[in-house]
């Protein structure tokens with residue numbers, strides 16, 4: 001197995017270095033370094049996705065990536081274009097990394113520099129500090145609980161932060177229990193090298209909100225980074241897509257703006273496989289299903305998986321695309337029913353569209369999208385009530401039917417709300433007004449149902465045109 005091989009090789013070369021530079025010498029060199037830069041502070045504000053840009057020449061999964069890069073010039077480019085921190089591979093045999101790169105980069109930039117390597121021994125922690133590292137990577141998969149705890153403590157005693165990398169729910173729980181403040185979720189399986197872009201969505205909720213979450217691997221496009229913004233990660237660690245790029249600043253700009261500036265799109269009220277196909281093909285971020293019986297868009301919870309199974313494109317995604325998240329819409333239902341339905345239908349988010357209280361939201365096991373029906377500025381205080389219990393707030397036009405009416409929201413009011421919270425704007429959006437709505441309100445996302453229908457059925461051409469309108473203003 002790859003990991004066993006690399007750890008064995010690491011231990012072999014480590015023995016040679018220990019002979020050459022005894023621990024005492026390394027500790028003295030470490031003590032002569034200037035104090036470490038704080039990696040944790042690099043991820044502020046925490047509501048924004050930051051970038052850890054990696055200097056990597058090769059990798060076991062991809063082979064040679066950029067063997068001839070100038071590590072220092074690349075690191076300077078990263079810093080100049082908004083990287084929050086730089087990750088430097090120091091592993092020589094499998095990644096063509098070098099301690100010399102780390103030391104030179106540390107001197108060339110003013111942001112935190114992380115040693116990325118296979119650290120299994122306390123000696124390597126001191127060595128990282130002696131080379132100038134501000135932070136180190138610790139990989140859960142190659143450490144038992146004692147080692148993880150001990151290496152974290154050693155790093156902290158030297159003033160360094162640790163990025164603790166996980167690949168499963170169990171590893172994420174171990175990282176949390178060990179006290180890791182910066183937890184990475186690597187979508188690449190270190191045994192098979194296969195990618196699981198959905199791992200971050202599964203693991204995110206296990207990590208308390210006082211910790212920082214970093215998404216790692218396979219981040220190439222604005223759609224990738226828009227997806228990470230949905231899971232509230234504080235940073236993405238990107239190597240390959242930067243080092244192979246012909247235009248590194250443009251690639252960085254694209255990834256950062258995808259995470260920070262692009263608009264999330266939810267297509268709601270889907271009830272036929274062909275409609276799901278249209279939404280997936282057009283690049284919707286979220287698909288909504290209505291569990292409110294009076295609506296003509298109502299679907300039974302047990303129908304959802306069948307609809308998805310019958311959607312050709314949801315099952316066989318167009319190349320490079322990931323599956324949209326699934327949202328269930330409920331109006332004043334029991335918490336037990338909502339939680340059961342969320343499991344049965346495989347939902348990722350729960351939208352509460354009635355008069356559910358903040359306390360009620362806390363009984364819901366999936367992240368909650370709380371719809372608010374604001375009438376006037378005095379109602380804006382209600383946003384604060386849900387701030388800590390809802391994943392996002394959705395503004396829909398107040399009507400007796402609760403939602404899905406096609407009646408346009410008061411954009412002036414919505415604009416003020418959007419300055420207070422990350423909101424999703426709904427209510428009467430159409431192909432013709434969505435660009436104007438986004439310009440005027442600046443919402444985090446938009447949600448549409450009636451506006452992409454013809455005679456009360458979803459219209460694939462309108463779905464496509466709606467999403468095109470949203471994306472066109474981002475380019």
Ligand SMILES: O=C(O)c1ccccc1N[C@@H]1O[C@H](COP(=O)(O)O)[C@@H](O)[C@H]1O
Nearest residue numbers: 295403404405406426427428448449450
């Ligand atoms: O769409 C419905 O039938 C519905 C029923 C009950 C609550 C919410 C509903 N839909 C939500 O309404 C907005 C879309 O509004 P519009 O049709 O685009 O004006 C969206 O949040 C849906 O989730």
